[in-house]
Amino acid sequence: MDFDDTPEEAAFRAEALAWLEAHAAPRDLDTTRPSMGGFGDEYVRQCQQWQRTLYDGGWAGITWPKEYGGRGGTGRQAGIFSQEQAKFDVSNGVFAVGIGMVGPTLMAHATDAQKERYLGPMLRGEEIWCQLFSEPGAGSDLAGLSTKAVRDGDEWLVNGQKVWTSGAQHSTFGILMTRTDPDAPKHEGITYFVVDMATPGIDVRPLRQITGVAHFNEVFLTDVRVPNDNVVGEPNGGWRVAVTTMAHERALIGGGVGLGFRDVLRLARSCGRTDDGRVRQALATAYGRFEVLKFLGYRVQTAASQGRPPGPESSVMKLAYSQHLAALADLVLSLEGAAGMLNGDDAPDAGQWQQHFLNQWSSRIGGGTDQIQRNVIGERVLGLPREPRVDKDVPFRAIPG
Amino acid sequence: MDFTFDDGQAAVRELAEQIFQGRATVERVKAVEAGEDRFDRELWVDLAKAELLGLCLPEAYGGSGLGLVELCLVLEQQGRVVAPVPVLATVTAAMAVAEFGTDDQQAEWLPRVARGDAVLTSALEPTADPSRLISVPWAHVADRVLVPVGGELHLLDPNGPGVRSERAIATDRSVVSHLTIDGAPTERLPGSSVQWLRDRMLVGQAATQVGVAEAALEMTATYTSNRRQFEKPLSTFQGVALKAGDAYIATEAMRVTMWQAAWRLASGLDAADAVLVAKWWAADGGQRVVHITQHLHGGMGADIDYPVHRYFLWGKQLSDSLGGASPTLARLGRVIAGATA
Numbered sequence: 001m002d003f004d005d006t007p008e009e010a011a012f013r014a015e016a017l018a019w020l021e022a023h024a025a026p027r028d029l030d031t032t033r034p035s036m037g038g039f040g041d042e043y044v045r046q047c048q049q050w051q052r053t054l055y056d057g058g059w060a061g062i063t064w065p066k067e068y069g070g071r072g073g074t075g076r077q078a079g080i081f082s083q084e085q086a087k088f089d090v091s092n093g094v095f096a097v098g099i100g101m102v103g104p105t106l107m108a109h110a111t112d113a114q115k116e117r118y119l120g121p122m123l124r125g126e127e128i129w130c131q132l133f134s135e136p137g138a139g140s141d142l143a144g145l146s147t148k149a150v151r152d153g154d155e156w157l158v159n160g161q162k163v164w165t166s167g168a169q170h171s172t173f174g175i176l177m178t179r180t181d182p183d184a185p186k187h188e189g190i191t192y193f194v195v196d197m198a199t200p201g202i203d204v205r206p207l208r209q210i211t212g213v214a215h216f217n218e219v220f221l222t223d224v225r226v227p228n229d230n231v232v233g234e235p236n237g238g239w240r241v242a243v244t245t246m247a248h249e250r251a252l253i254g255g256g257v258g259l260g261f262r263d264v265l266r267l268a269r270s271c272g273r274t275d276d277g278r279v280r281q282a283l284a285t286a287y288g289r290f291e292v293l294k295f296l297g298y299r300v301q302t303a304a305s306q307g308r309p310p311g312p313e314s315s316v317m318k319l320a321y322s323q324h325l326a327a328l329a330d331l332v333l334s335l336e337g338a339a340g341m342l343n344g345d346d347a348p349d350a351g352q353w354q355q356h357f358l359n360q361w362s363s364r365i366g367g368g369t370d371q372i373q374r375n376v377i378g379e380r381v382l383g384l385p386r387e388p389r390v391d392k393d394v395p396f397r398a399i400p401g
Numbered sequence: 402m403d404f405t406f407d408d409g410q411a412a413v414r415e416l417a418e419q420i421f422q423g424r425a426t427v428e429r430v431k432a433v434e435a436g437e438d439r440f441d442r443e444l445w446v447d448l449a450k451a452e453l454l455g456l457c458l459p460e461a462y463g464g465s466g467l468g469l470v471e472l473c474l475v476l477e478q479q480g481r482v483v484a485p486v487p488v489l490a491t492v493t494a495a496m497a498v499a500e501f502g503t504d505d506q507q508a509e510w511l512p513r514v515a516r517g518d519a520v521l522t523s524a525l526e527p528t529a530d531p532s533r534l535i536s537v538p539w540a541h542v543a544d545r546v547l548v549p550v551g552g553e554l555h556l557l558d559p560n561g562p563g564v565r566s567e568r569a570i571a572t573d574r575s576v577v578s579h580l581t582i583d584g585a586p587t588e589r590l591p592g593s594s595v596q597w598l599r600d601r602m603l604v605g606q607a608a609t610q611v612g613v614a615e616a617a618l619e620m621t622a623t624y625t626s627n628r629r630q631f632e633k634p635l636s637t638f639q640g641v642a643l644k645a646g647d648a649y650i651a652t653e654a655m656r657v658t659m660w661q662a663a664w665r666l667a668s669g670l671d672a673a674d675a676v677l678v679a680k681w682w683a684a685d686g687g688q689r690v691v692h693i694t695q696h697l698h699g700g701m702g703a704d705i706d707y708p709v710h711r712y713f714l715w716g717k718q719l720s721d722s723l724g725g726a727s728p729t730l731a732r733l734g735r736v737i738a739g740a741t742a
Contacts, residue, residue, distance in 0.1 A: 139699050141630035164700045210703050210710045278727050326692065333717075334725045338526040338536045341721050342577070346569035354572065357717070361703045364696060371640035391632050399632055 005080070012077050016059070016084045023053055024088035039094055039167045039215060044128070047094040051125025054092065061099060061123045068107070068119040075301030079255070086260070094167055098122045098129035100252040102175055105245045108309070109192075109233045118173070118194065130171035131249075132162040132195065132219055133242070140372050142177075143186045143239060144391075144399075147221060149178035149193070151228075151235075156180075156193070158201075158224040164366065168204045168217040171197045175245065176226070181236050182397040189396050192238030194230045201225070211358045212344065244309065249367045251310040254317030255297050261290040264332060267349070271335050282331050289324040296320060312380040319373040322364040329357035404660070406474070413456065413471045417478040420447055425484035427708045433485050439576050440542050445486050449517025457492060458499055462511035468667040469496075469601060473608035473659065480612025483711045485575060487520050487539040489605040493598060494521035494547045497554055501593035506556070510545065523547040523554070524580065525599055525723055532582045540578035541568055548587065549595045555587035562586070573711075573718035600666060600676045603723060607659040607683035610719045614652040614687055617694035617712035621645060624709075625697055641697055648693040651686035658682045677733040683719060684726035691716030 005013060054060040055069070062078040064070020071077075092099075103122055106115055121127040138145040147160025158178055168174065174195045181189030195202075201224040206214035233241040264286060265274075273279045296317045300310055332353045333340035339348050347354045364370060378384045391399050406414065424444045433441045448454050457472050458464025472492055479488055495514040498506055498521075513519035522543045524534040531549075540546050540559045547554045559566055559578070563585030571577045622645060625636035635641050662679035665672035695702040695713040702709055720726065 134700070137629075139630060140635075144630065144632075208705050210705055210713075216700075216703070278731060282727070330688065334721060334727060337724075338528075338721075341536060341572045341718055343570045343572055343574070357572075361695065365699050365703070369699065370696070371638070374640065389631070 009076060009080060012073075013080050013084060016081045019057055019059065020084055020088050023057065024050075024085075024090045027087055027089040039170050040213075043091070044094050044170050046090075047092050048125045050090045051092045051095055051123075055124045060125075061103070064103065064119075064123065065107075068103075068115065069123045075303070076298065079297060079301045082255075092125070094128050094170060095122070095125060096252060097131050097166065098127070098173075101131065101245050101248045102129045102173075104248050104309070105175070105241060106232065108244050109241045113229070114194070114232065127172040128167060128170050130165050130168045130174045130197070131245070132165055132168075132174045132176040132221075133245075134164045135161060136163055140369055142242075143190065145177055145179060145190070147176075147178050148182075149180050149191055149226070151180075152225075154228050156191075156226045156228065156231075158193075158195070158221050158226055160221050162219040162221070163216075164207075165204075165217045165219050166215055166366075168197065168219050169206060173197060174219075175232070176221075177238055177242055179396065180238075183395045184236060185393050186391055186396045186399065187239045189236055190238040190242070191235050192232045192241040193226050194232060195224065195226050199224050199226070210361065211355060215362070246368065247310040247314050250314040250318040250373070251300055253363050253367045254293075254314060254319075254321040255300065261287055264328070264335075267332060267353070268335050271337065273335050279335065286324075286328055286331055289320070289327070293317070293320055293324060312376050315368075315373040315376040316381070318363075318367060319370055319377070322360070322370055322373075325356070325360045325363055329353065329360050333357055406470075409467070410471060410474060413453075413467070414474040414478065416451055417453060417475040418481075420444075420451055420453070421478045421482045421484055425479075425482040430483060430485065430708075430711070434574055438542055439485050439574065440487070440539075441485050444484060446517050448486065448488065449515065452515070454488070454492065454517055455511075455515025457496055458511050458515055459507070462499070462507055463515035464499075464511065469604065470660075470663050470667045472496075472605060473663045476605050476608040477612040477615075480609035480614075480715070481616040483573075483613065483715050487522060487542070489602065489609060490522035490539045490543075491520050493601045493605055494523050494545070496601060497523075497547060497590060497593060497598045498556075500597065501554070501590040503591065506588070506590065513544075519544045521545050521547065523598055523602065525549065525595065525602060527724070534580040534582065536569070536571065536577040537580055538571075538575065538577050540566065540580060541576050546580070547590070547598065548582075550587065550589070552595050554590045554593040554595060554598060556590065557582070557585060557587045571718060572721075573714045575718075599723065600662075600672060603676050603680045603683075604659060604662045604666060606719050606722055607655065607679040608663065610683040610687040610716065611652065611656050611659055613712050613715050613719065614648070614655060614690040614694075617691055617709060617716070618645065618648050618652055620709055620712070621648070621694040621697045624701070628699075635697075644693045644697060648690045651682070651690050655679075655682045655686045655690075674733060674736050677729055677736060680724075681726055681729045681733060684721070684724075684729055687716050688720040688726070 058071060061070030062073040062081055063075055066072040099122060103119060106118060133142060135145050135147060149156040149158045174197055176193045176195045178191050179189055180191040201222045203220040205218045207216045207218060208214050209216060268274050268279060268283055300314060300317060336348055343354055344351045379386050424447055433439055452465055453475055455464035456467050460466040476489055491514060495511060498510050510519060520539060520543045522539040524537040524546055526536050528535055537546060543559055545556045546559050548557045563583050565581040567579045569577050625641050626634050628635045658679040662672055662675040665675050691713045698709045701707045
């Protein structure tokens, strides 16, 4: 065990930093606008440009195999690169769903033809992906989803509604979970598709959020025709595919590189608060949490390097991260005093901390709530007996609405 | 000891509840929030007509001669519907005018406040530079701002000469103003005390926070009881029910500490520690409650078409206004353990 960079990792870090310095501008916290705010057209364009630059430089998809255009590197290297990249004024956030979640899912479950078609353009930043999972009636209970797909010759006919879909308005493709066998128990009658977002019958409506932007959408699907070739995995075997996607989603959220401890400390200093014993204690607590997250992240990266996909331990990390985010937002706003209660451009640091405070819900709810993560930890890490389930072996259509 | 309200107080609460519930509907609050001033002037007129703005002002100037406990009953009802009106800012400032103002000052301002014809506010957020008053609530629509000069309060015309005013938007989406003062004339409230006003502001905020917390918790109980996941209501999961229980305990702690402070101030008793205990619960407990209520609404909490997010934002604003939980604890420590701590 060794928590520090090995000589190889240090060399990798130096190489990454040198390349970033040659290709990106440093991040200036005093002037940089928060990047989590919405997917504006300009932001999307900048992400696409940066992703292409990464690809051309050989830095896109660090953990992706070379045959799919990746670097064939380790999870630890991917972590090192994102640490270094965070120092620069660049983002590839619109590709998080695609490269972070869909890519690894397709590598594990898709046909060769599907991998051939989707992975390259995904990694080059040419196509943006969104996740059509949650429904108004299926949030924590995702397997209770009711969007229906019915086989019709070489196609499937899809009807239903999805919600909380990040970036749907900019996406070329979506990953779509549907009910295909209502007579099977609910986890066993689900099929996972790739759907072209330009297909007739798909209606995307933005939701205005507490952060002031419309990042999420409602997506209505009316008689949407999806080719049978777009099924990922087996028909009615979609839950297993989705579990892969969700484990990567949790690892992605839990490994979120936001502002670092240095930023918090800099703010505390600029507010003249570092001589206050209570503030010092709160800063020390925050520092401790940052350290825990860093090492939990290394553990997930190391597992990935050894070829193990993220499992229930990504729930530990996501839970730790979302709790940290909530406490950190409250700490930072309290450091700012009266100015901490200002919103938007009027607030210190161009409103970044206020945005963190408001945006904490996308991490605490999205990708499975804190309670769902605790359930996963209880049942799949600690081996506690599962909660009594009334729906386990009952056909989906027999479950009372 | 008697924790019940008398008939007059019960009538005040009922009247306030009727007006706030009837007028400050979700649609109305949303419409006012979309406006430039974010001030529900129609509701303000209704509150004046119902004699709720003059409630705590002397009868000689058109008021009802009641006190802080009655004001807190009104504020609790306001908090329940997160209504955008400057009741707390105006009435506490008017109470300071009634307590310390000259006859002329009282005659000029108190009848106008009681009629709903004047908005008053105060600039009590700590500032390093006395010529720069930051985040003054309601100053954009105020006729006078009470500003600290030494330990006393002065009346300042925010629209008069020597005052530059910039608007900003606060966490709770209200408009606040940063005032830069350069040679503006002010009018002294003789013998007044900043601390006197701050104490009443803090208790009034705590009363508003009780309303915010209890209404948010009721919405949460309803939402989680109607929303079904895993074939049963969300509220039947212990992960949900226990959190709601924690929020209820915090709300009741906020309520009893707030009434203790309001009653002591209204009765002319020493309330230095009681005010800080109430403020601490409003700040720390209030924040915990709205985190829980927001969380238990899942994605709905982040969607601004759904009303619960306003309670989260108000809870945060009330929590951190005039010093958050941590500075309050430090002050309380000095009060109970001695100034040298």
